[in-house]
Amino acid sequence: xxxxxxAVWRKEIRDALRDGxxxxxxxVVPLVLYPGLMLLMGSIxxxxxxxxxxxxxxxxxxxxxxxxxLPKALQSVQGITAVTLDRTPSSMESxxxxxxxxxxxxxxxxxxxxxxxxxxxxxxxxxHKSSAADERMQPVLDDVRRELTVLWAQTRGxxxxxxxxxxxxxxxxxxxxxxxxxxxxxxxxxxxCFMVAAGSMQIAIDATAGEKERSxxxxxxxxxxxxxxxxxxxxxxxxxxxxxxxxxxIFGLWFNFTVxxxxxxxxxxxxxxxxxxPEQMLLMLVAILxxxxxxxxxxxxxxxxxxxxxxxxxxxTYVYMASVFLGLGSFRQLGAPPLQRFAIPILNTALLQxxxxxxxxxxxxxMVTLGVSAAMAAVMLVIATRLFSNESVLFRT
Amino acid sequence: xxxVINLGKTFHDRKKGDIPxxxxxxxxxxxxxxxxxxxxxxxxxxxxxxMLATIxxxxxxTARIDGFDVNEKPGEVRKRIGYLSGDTKLYDRLxxxxxxxxxxxxxxxxxxxxxxxxxxxxxxxxxxxxxxxxVGKMSTGMKxxxxxxxxxxxxPPVLIFDEPTSGLDVIGAREVLKxxxxxxxxxxxxxxxxxxxxxAERICDEIAIIERGSILAEGTVPSLQSKNGGGSLxxxxxxxxxxVTSDV
Numbered sequence: 001x002x003x004x005x006x007a008v009w010r011k012e013i014r015d016a017l018r019d020g021x022x023x024x025x026x027x028v029v030p031l032v033l034y035p036g037l038m039l040l041m042g043s044i045x046x047x048x049x050x051x052x053x054x055x056x057x058x059x060x061x062x063x064x065x066x067x068x069x070l071p072k073a074l075q076s077v078q079g080i081t082a083v084t085l086d087r088t089p090s091s092m093e094s095x096x097x098x099x100x101x102x103x104x105x106x107x108x109x110x111x112x113x114x115x116x117x118x119x120x121x122x123x124x125x126x127x128h129k130s131s132a133a134d135e136r137m138q139p140v141l142d143d144v145r146r147e148l149t150v151l152w153a154q155t156r157g158x159x160x161x162x163x164x165x166x167x168x169x170x171x172x173x174x175x176x177x178x179x180x181x182x183x184x185x186x187x188x189x190x191x192x193c194f195m196v197a198a199g200s201m202q203i204a205i206d207a208t209a210g211e212k213e214r215s216x217x218x219x220x221x222x223x224x225x226x227x228x229x230x231x232x233x234x235x236x237x238x239x240x241x242x243x244x245x246x247x248x249x250i251f252g253l254w255f256n257f258t259v260x261x262x263x264x265x266x267x268x269x270x271x272x273x274x275x276x277x278p279e280q281m282l283l284m285l286v287a288i289l290x291x292x293x294x295x296x297x298x299x300x301x302x303x304x305x306x307x308x309x310x311x312x313x314x315x316x317t318y319v320y321m322a323s324v325f326l327g328l329g330s331f332r333q334l335g336a337p338p339l340q341r342f343a344i345p346i347l348n349t350a351l352l353q354x355x356x357x358x359x360x361x362x363x364x365x366x367m368v369t370l371g372v373s374a375a376m377a378a379v380m381l382v383i384a385t386r387l388f389s390n391e392s393v394l395f396r397t
Numbered sequence: 398x399x400x401v402i403n404l405g406k407t408f409h410d411r412k413k414g415d416i417p418x419x420x421x422x423x424x425x426x427x428x429x430x431x432x433x434x435x436x437x438x439x440x441x442x443x444x445x446x447x448m449l450a451t452i453x454x455x456x457x458x459t460a461r462i463d464g465f466d467v468n469e470k471p472g473e474v475r476k477r478i479g480y481l482s483g484d485t486k487l488y489d490r491l492x493x494x495x496x497x498x499x500x501x502x503x504x505x506x507x508x509x510x511x512x513x514x515x516x517x518x519x520x521x522x523x524x525x526x527x528x529x530x531x532v533g534k535m536s537t538g539m540k541x542x543x544x545x546x547x548x549x550x551x552x553p554p555v556l557i558f559d560e561p562t563s564g565l566d567v568i569g570a571r572e573v574l575k576x577x578x579x580x581x582x583x584x585x586x587x588x589x590x591x592x593x594x595x596x597a598e599r600i601c602d603e604i605a606i607i608e609r610g611s612i613l614a615e616g617t618v619p620s621l622q623s624k625n626g627g628g629s630l631x632x633x634x635x636x637x638x639x640x641v642t643s644d645v
Contacts, residue, residue, distance in 0.1 A: 007502030011491070018490040215486040219547075222450040222480035222557075223503040226472060391453050392409070 001232060004225040008233025009240070016203045016241060025202045026241050030195050030249035035256035038187075053079075057133035060085040060095055063103030070103075073143035080136055092122070092130070099123040099133035101140070111148060112155045119144055181358065184253075184276065186331065189353035191253060192246045192288055193327030193346055197320045199245025200296045201313070204238045208303025208388075209312035217394070227389040231300065235381060238296035246288055250276070276357070283356045287366070290373030291349040295323065297380030304387035304394065322346075330354050342368040345376055399426040399449065399555060399586055403458030405610075406444050418444040420610040421458055426588055426603070428554070431581050433601030434590040435634060441610040442590040443482070446559045449588065450480040462555050463586075476504070479548035479556045483563025486540075489533030493524060493543050496532060497550055504551035514550050522546040522576065538569040545576050556580060558589045562596060574600055594631040604630075606637050613637045 001009075016022040058081045064070055074082040088102055089095035100122040104110075110117045121137055124130040150158075174182070211217040220230060254276075276284075299316055306312030323346050330350035342348040348369040355361045387393050406419040419441045426432035434442045447453040449460055451471035459466055465473040487496055494515065501511035519525050522542050527535055535543065541561070548556060558577065562570035578600055581587055591597055597604055598618055605615040614621055614637045618630055625633045 004503050004505070007499060010502075011488070011495075011499045014495065015488060015490050214489075215484050216488060218447070218450075218452055218482055219480070219485050219487075219500075220503075221452045222475060222478065223500060224472065224476045224505055224551075225503045395453075 001236065002229050004229040005233035005236065008225065008230055009236045012203065012207050012234055012237030013240060016206070016237065019202075019206065022202050022206070022241065026199050026245045027248055029198065030191075030245050031252040031255075034191065034195075034249065035252040038253075039256050039260070052132060055079060055129070055132055056081060057098045057129060057136060058083055058096060059133055059137060060089065060092070060097035060100040061103070062086070062088055062100060063105060063107070066103050066105075066107045067144060067147055069143065069147045070140075073140045073147075077136060077139055080133075080140075088122070092124070098127070098130045099137060101137065101144075103144075107148075108151065111151050114152075114155075117148065119148075185354050185357040187253065188250060188276075188284075188357060189330050189350035190327040191249050192284070192353060193291070193350050194320070194324045195245045195249035196242045196288060196292050197295050197323040200238045200242035200292070200299045201316045201320055203241045204234075204296060204299030205303045205306070205309055205312040205316055207234045207237065208300055209306040209309045210303075212307070212394070213309050221394075228385050231304075231381075231385045231388045235293070235296050235300050235384065238300055239292050242292045242296050243285070243288070246292070247285075250281075250284075280356055283361075284353055287349055287352045287356060287369065290370055290377050291346060293377035294345060294373055294380055295319070297377055297384050301380060301384040301387055304384060326350070336360075336362065337365075339364060339368060343372050345373055348372060398428060398461075398463060399432070399588055400461040401425070401445075401449070401458075402460065404445065404448060404455050404460050405457035406441075406448060406453060407456045418610050419448070419455075422605075422607070422610070422612045423458075424605050424612065424615060426586055428586045429581060429584045430602045431577065431587045431589050431600050433597040433604040434588065434607055435592065435594070435597050435604050435630075436590070436607035437592060437638065440607045442607055443559055444610075445607070446480075446482075446557050446588065446590055450478055450557050451475055452480075476551075477553050477555055479551070479553040481544055481548045481556075481558050481561050483560035485544065487532045487544060487547075490531065492531050493528040493535070493539075496543065497547060500547050501550050506551055511550070514552070515546075518546045518550065521579075523572075537564060538566070538572065541565055541569055541573060542576075545573065549580065553585075555586045556588070558587065560591055561589070562591070562593065570596070594629070594634060598630045606634060608638050 056079050059074070060083045061070065061074070062085045064082075064084055071082070074080055083095075083097055085095060085097075085100065088100060089097070092098065092100060102120040102122065104118065107117055119141070121134060121141060123134040125134075211220060221227075225233075298319055302315045302319065303312045306315060326344065326346035327350045329341075329344075329347040330353075337351050341351060342365045348365075352361070352366055352369045355365060401422060401424050403421040403423055404419060405417070405421045408416045408418055410416055422441075422445065424432065434445065436442045444453065448455050448467060449462065451467050451474050455468065459468050461467070462474045463477040465477065467474050488499075491499065497515050497518075498508075498511050501514065502508075506514070515528070519528055522545060524542060524546055527539050527543075530539075532540060532543070545561075556577075561577070562573050565573065574596060577587060577589065581600070589597075589601060601618070603615070603617055604621060605612045606621075607613070614624070614633070616624070621633045622628060622630065625636050628636075
């Protein structure tokens with residue numbers, strides 16, 4: 001970086017910080033909008049769960065008399081209204097039920113003779129209420145299974161009227177810290193990737209295609225600064241805002257989930273302890289740096305190529321969307337990803353960030369990620385400089 | 398000193414093929430002289446001046462600015478020129494002072510040297526009242542005065558003006574021309590393109606009439622007038638350019 005590149009960097013940062021669009025992209029969106037939306041989504045989800053708890057479903061029962069314990073089992077589950085039916089209805093809507101439990105005729109005879117039997121619960125997965133009825137009927141089905149087992153055991157000479165109570169429960173024993181670590185590893189790599197892309201987009205296009213559109217480019221090209229120095233200064237300014245957007249984004253998540261959620265009444269259930277150790281933060285910054293350079297150089301190259309800001313923003317949006325989808329790739333990653341996945345730019349950084357946050361960094365993964373990202377960033381910087389030096393690209397109409 | 402030697406530029410268009418914009422022109426301009434490039438829109442003035450400013454690379458011939466070749470030493474050339482185009486805009490979100498500091502830094506001046514130059518120029522260019530105002534809030538005249546201050550900030554020996562009065566009112570245009578004349582008296586080498594005859598008559602020591610990328614006539618205003626049987630510079634221009642147009 002020469003003194004002229006630093007001069008370009010200072011000017012671009014100053015210019016960007018006075019541009020409302022950059023302020024929105026770098027500060028408002030990562031700090032307020034995205035965390036706020038996530039908090040809102042959490043609140044809606046929590047409210048949905050409450051509504052689901054209060055929901056009453058109607059379940060039609062065919063052949064109820066064959067299982068004497070069934071009415072009691074149905075009564076024991078909250079929110080179920082049992083409706084006795086003579087036969088399986090042609091449609092659940094016409095029968096006015098959300099699900100139908102079908103006990104086949106001759107059940108006792110089949111059990112006594114040792115034949116297999118099939119009890120069916122008919123429901124529609126595509127219907128929210130019907131799907132809720134299926135979920136709610138699971139304990140009833142367990143009771144049916146148990147009653148049939150007892151019936152079968154009695155035919156084999158067992159002396160018992162009721163089986164022992166066996167409870168199999170699901171209980172989440174993770175602490176707020178563990179939940180926070182899991183959420184951080186899940187969300188932060190993805191958030192970082194797309195925030196870096198969003199943070200680089202506005203300033204990159206403004207500093208390149210914007211210069212063309214505002215007719216300030218000629219003046220700049222006629223100065224003593226070389227094309228390389230100018231591109232370097234612009235890229236550095238873009239990288240600065242990209243990283244800033246990423247850091248602000250992480251802070252925004254931490255603030256919303258850890259501080260704000262605890263302060264807001266009714267949101268306490270949404271609060272999680274997102275804690276990132278200083279050394280993790282440092283490693284994350286190191287890991288994101290080559291990707292920030294790569295994305296910034298791509299955006300600057302697009303801006304150099306574009307005739308106008310509108311054209312530049314259109315192309316840049318595709319890159320932004322690609323980085324969002326690549327970042328999403330880390331969401332569903334179970335276990336250690338294969339090495340070749342670390343050769344895919346942006347996805348590799350999201351995966352490495354996840355390893356950093358879960359203290360499971362594999363050195364080879366880190367080396368491949370940083371190596372591939374740095375190499376691609378260098379190539380893109382060369383391309384951006386060449387485009388900026390190419391008069392047929394710079395002055396194309 | 399500006400020496401233009403068989404300078405040419407051909408643009409390539411995928412559909413139209415090769416488009417010659419400047420066809421091997423030659424002229425010289427000495428220190429303390431204003432050389433006028435007179436031509437219609439699209440005659441090749443801007444392309445010529447962009448080549449002199451090393452914004453565009455020539456496809457044939459060359460030019461030497463203060464002894465440095467535009468093809469071989471573009472960086473050295475840029476250190477020695479101040480370039481201003483009438484179409485050129487400034488950065489709206491910067492103040493006048495910040496803008497001058499930026500271009501001073503790009504010219505390689507130290508912060509103290511920039512500060513000194515701004516102090517020197519603000520009186521002469523009438524910048525005092527609006528130097529700390531954002532460019533976006535300045536009038537067209539203010540912006541043009543600021544642009545002129547930017548051009549001479551690093552005290553270049555060669556100045557390239559491409560229709561610098563474009564879009565200015567009479568008062569604004571007069572101010573610009575006065576500054577150009579002052580720079581001439583200080584010994585700067587100045588090349589000035591325009592399509593306004595009165596401007597050319599008023600400030601140019603020598604004029605080249607350019608049409609379709611070629612120089613059709615060159616000389617002082619009186620010499621061009623005498624060659625064309627008297628009349629105003631406008632008459633000379635119309636006769637010279639008209640002859641080419643009727644030939645086509």
